[in-house]
Amino acid sequence: MDSVDAAGLGIGDEYPPRIMGVLNVSEESPYDPSVFDDSGEAARYVDEELIDEGADIVDIGLESANKRFDVLSAEEELERLYVALETIESVSGDAIFSIETRYAEVADEALSKGFDMVNDICGFADPEMPTVCEEYDVAVAKMASPPDLERPGAVEETDWAARKSPDWAANADYVEQVYEALKQNGLTDKTIVDPAFGGWSEAQTLADDRDAFRRLREFRALDRPMLVSINRKNFLGELADRETDERLPVSLAATSMAVERGAHVIRTHDVAETRDAALIGKAFTERTSASIDGVSISQLDVDSTRTVRTHLRERGIDPAFADDWGTQLLEIEGLDDDASERLMSIAAEHGAVVQPSSDGDLLVMGSATAVSDVSGRLAGKSDDIAALGEKLSRLLR
Numbered sequence: 001m002d003s004v005d006a007a008g009l010g011i012g013d014e015y016p017p018r019i020m021g022v023l024n025v026s027e028e029s030p031y032d033p034s035v036f037d038d039s040g041e042a043a044r045y046v047d048e049e050l051i052d053e054g055a056d057i058v059d060i061g062l063e064s065a066n067k068r069f070d071v072l073s074a075e076e077e078l079e080r081l082y083v084a085l086e087t088i089e090s091v092s093g094d095a096i097f098s099i100e101t102r103y104a105e106v107a108d109e110a111l112s113k114g115f116d117m118v119n120d121i122c123g124f125a126d127p128e129m130p131t132v133c134e135e136y137d138v139a140v141a142k143m144a145s146p147p148d149l150e151r152p153g154a155v156e157e158t159d160w161a162a163r164k165s166p167d168w169a170a171n172a173d174y175v176e177q178v179y180e181a182l183k184q185n186g187l188t189d190k191t192i193v194d195p196a197f198g199g200w201s202e203a204q205t206l207a208d209d210r211d212a213f214r215r216l217r218e219f220r221a222l223d224r225p226m227l228v229s230i231n232r233k234n235f236l237g238e239l240a241d242r243e244t245d246e247r248l249p250v251s252l253a254a255t256s257m258a259v260e261r262g263a264h265v266i267r268t269h270d271v272a273e274t275r276d277a278a279l280i281g282k283a284f285t286e287r288t289s290a291s292i293d294g295v296s297i298s299q300l301d302v303d304s305t306r307t308v309r310t311h312l313r314e315r316g317i318d319p320a321f322a323d324d325w326g327t328q329l330l331e332i333e334g335l336d337d338d339a340s341e342r343l344m345s346i347a348a349e350h351g352a353v354v355q356p357s358s359d360g361d362l363l364v365m366g367s368a369t370a371v372s373d374v375s376g377r378l379a380g381k382s383d384d385i386a387a388l389g390e391k392l393s394r395l396l397r
Helices: 039-051 074-090 104-112 129-136 166-171 174-183 206-214 216-222 234-240 248-260 271-283 305-314 337-349 368-379 385-395
Strands: 004-006 009-011 018-024 057-061 096-100 117-120 140-143 191-194 265-268 289-292 295-299 328-333 353-356 362-366
Touching (some): 018 271, 039 057, 039 074, 074 096, 104 117, 129 140, 206 216, 206 234, 216 305, 234 248, 248 265, 248 271, 337 353, 337 362
Parallel strands (some): 117 140, 140 191
Antiparallel strands (some): 004 009
16 A cells, blocks of 8 residues: 655555645535635634644635536636635644645645645646645545536446446446545545545435445555545435434444555544544554565555455456455565565465566465464474564465
8 A cells, every 4th residue: 555645744554644634725625614705714724623622624615515516617616716725824723735626736835835635626627736745745535426527426427438438337236436446546645535425416325425435445445545525424324214414423433444455544524523433433444564675565454365366467467366365465565586486385385375476576366264374384494484473464464
């Protein structure tokens, strides 16, 4: 899992979960406590209700993303940008400032005037957005969306038969469409992926959101940090039969689960409470890795054969291997050719398999018993590969 440096803020497995607080400078936004058109009042809100409560990132929106409202043009967003810029200049607390926009032109202006990162809800529909973010060397949250500036998040309304292939479109479920949408127009080295929870289109259902949440681990195969925006969302409220103002408890329960399933950034209006829930989720997350002499080993987060297939497919390995091999999946980077050959030979003797990925790393697959036997055999050797076996043994305890 590649980590991202967002203006000095580390985001990834080795860092605490990051909390993204929300400020809106648009009168259309539905959540009143976060909406301001006066920069002084907005700055006080950011300092007292967001940063002081534990927000690491402040995400500033220039318009409501609610599909009931007309989409603003880039020119109209730029007219509102001055309030956001005056706000961040008046804030006394320390945080990373993110501009929520679908337009590369707006992102360019915001980044040049003091913003630190971008939150693109249209998933690089503006083809210049990745270029702008790379030129400024900033982190960018990319929400799953068709490449259409007018229809953010409308994953199920995309003509996947034309964009991907008729066969794929006929068989892909909603989560697979979200995954593919995140890959559209590529990823920068500092991209943070967002699976797009919420009613972004008429076609997206609460059951779709629940399925995406249930399968969050699959998005880790993209090898990028993940942002989730689930605060008081309908797919949670329906389960508990709660209206928006009564949904904080279900949001906090889901936050802990999201972090345990691989989320790194939680976008929320309820900063203090969400921070605590995220820390609980992190504390009870079992996701392990180790390194020795330039060789790194990661235990990939897999909870089903389907998740294994996703990891294999993303690494250029035939996903059919997932049907024949068990539940353990380890990724090893930096092993030389001789050690790789010995590892493959020992794995075969113990009922495991080693496959090279498209980028030259090795994936060790097998049942828990088989992979444990491989690590034990390696640890018993007297040459340089023994240290690898010892690390594997500790990793699997």
